[in-house]
Amino acid sequence: MGILEPTNVYAYKLITKKDYFAPGHRACQGCAEALAVRLVAKALGRDTIVASATGCMEIISSPLPFTSWRVPWIHVAFENAAAVASGAEAGMKVLMRKGKVPKKKITFLAMAGDGGTSDIGIQALSGALERGHDFIYICYDNEAYMNTGIQRSSSTPYGASTTTSPAGKVIPGQTTWKKNVPEIAAAHNIPYVATACPSYPIDLIEKVKKAAKIKGPAYIHILSVCPTGWRLLPELSIKAGRLAVETGVFPLYEVEDGRYRITVDTGELRPVNDYLKIQGRFRHLDESMIAKIQARVVQEYEKLKKR
Amino acid sequence: MGKRIGLEVSLSAAEAVKMANVDCIAAYPITPQTHIVEHLSELVNDGVLDAEFIPVESEHSAMSVSAGASAVGARAFTCTSSQGLALMNEIVHIVASMRLPVVMILANRSMSGPISIWNDHTDVMSIRDCGWIQVFANNGQEVFDHVLFGYRVAESHDVMLPLIINMDGFILTHVIEPIEFWEKEQVEQYLPDFKPIHTLHPDKPVTMGGVGMPSIFSEAKVAQDEPLKQSKSTIISAWKELGDIVGRYYNPIETYRSEDAETLFITQGSYGETVSLAVDELRGDGISVGLIMDRLWRPFPFDEFRKVTGQAKNLIVIDRAISYGGQGGPLAIDLRSVLYKEKNQPDIANFICGLAGRDVTIGDFKTMYHKAMKKVKEHPREEDFEYYGVRGK
């Protein structure tokens, strides 16, 4: 049973109306990643300091001289969100210890896309997790380098067509499987790892709040549907995220001190094709590729259930 | 007069960092600066220095961590050399653009390849244009003094720029020199607490590091260059106050027997002291020669250089880095352009020497003098450069 039944729609009214991520940002129509950022900002509230990597969310939210951020926010470069957050966390710790800044609970958030996390950012992430900083790392995974125009990353799923893994006559899209970054984070033995999706806003917000309460590093991997890059209608962003969960492509779970728990159980998995067929990036898939994907999804889901 | 002890210069640099009451040390090992961070970790772990010692997983993260710490108002320190500097290169540029007053000791070491752990200036020259304030220390005492000077200048509200202290790897880092420590009261008098202009705190949210569209980028860059250029006055007054407190006065360029010299050596870093001995010997032979030691590299001390080279007929510029395919060493290149519009333009001989720690002796500098005089006679005003002491050349 999930944290809250997805069909209990009235629960949405209990979420705070304050938005720390202001409208007027330049995200595409229907960007579920922007929605995820909005929900995370609601969950964390006022006393948050954000270190962002270069990426979609950074570009659309901070075009000089405008900013969508109503909390302190810093962007330095592409691969170092975790390192910048480490420095901010450590610096603030010392300042509070020395009495230069009044003691209070401030949540440190490092945010990056899948490129800035699983590829170029993996080193800084690993270092920060190993050093045990008290911060949350959130990867907003839209499954490609979307900001630079839809190039593949190690988070791009098998078969997806991107501009650097195009569905060609000889090689049909991405030939490798999605890197499992939540597992990499969990392998660092940090207190909290979770996956989330803005199509399940209560689940997402609860997980973020839990991560904020944890002492030590927390890692949250958020599937962020990108209508532009995934080639689907903007209005289907939420539905696509829901289908990702319902087909088992992106299970929603958390790992608390090594204990695994699936947090949203939608019953029997739907066939993956329900999810793939609404996305233009999978339009070229043939039966055998879909079957491969289906088999793999079931295999991974079974593995997850056994943990 | 403070405590004066014989101590390895690296360790004394760490002691200066401790006296500066830094909050955050980002540490990654690379020869030859490692002794500095090792000693800092001892000071932290023994409870003598109250700071966060962050053993990062690469130099790129060392500068990123320092940026994050400085952005929340913590006094941040890191040090590196050659390859580490190259790895953190993009963040070095960004930290200057964000006006975060990080202080970094650069234990000068040659850039690979071939890989070399020994000392020259190819690393500092690779970031010549990065926007940091850059000074050269010529001996251990200068390194110690300049750590405190570094934070004093970097954190001044009319400056608010990061600062690099160059110290020659091995030649300074690994030798024992007499170092006079400051008294605690002297530090308190000279170096106030860090009070940032903008800082990350929920009570006053700001956004740092926004996107610079073409229509605003140039303004942002001018807004970065102007304070660097104007920081010279703060630098000079900070040096004066340092001198008033501890009795050692520093200048953008230091001169030695230069007032009436027909020929001037120009050096950066620890070679200066060796060249001063060569100058003494040449003077002993009746030769009119003197020495200029450049201490302030960026912002470049245009006026000071033009003034002291005013009456000289020849300059012998000692470079320990090379601009491949260009016109020789970076110091000579900058000097030629500094003197371009001067009515009196000395003949400039440029020697590239001492790469990767190859020893350059007093005798070598005297030989360079004679080589330079030969060039002035046979190929006057040929603004060329020469690799000194390279077999086959």
Place this chain on the structure above:
Amino acid sequence: MGKTKTDLTWQELEVGATIVTPGNAAEYKSGDWRSMRPVVDNKKCIKCGTCYIFCPDAAIYETAEGFFEADLYYCKGCGICAHECPTQAIEMVEEEE
């Protein structure tokens, strides 16, 4: 509207090009982007807030009566609200010029 990127002189930039007015992106009219507009039928609306929570642009607000309306200054017309509404109370209509 505050000074835009084409007005500011270099002296007017904050130190480090820091932006000291949090959330000032709210001055930007992202509503100019849309070609379709959500129209709510309050007779069907059950005031659940689904449209509010799923709007990526925080462009839906709750009225005094508890209904939900699109803030046309920001609404980009993506259609998520119309698609997710459990009672199909929202319809996307073409923007007239």
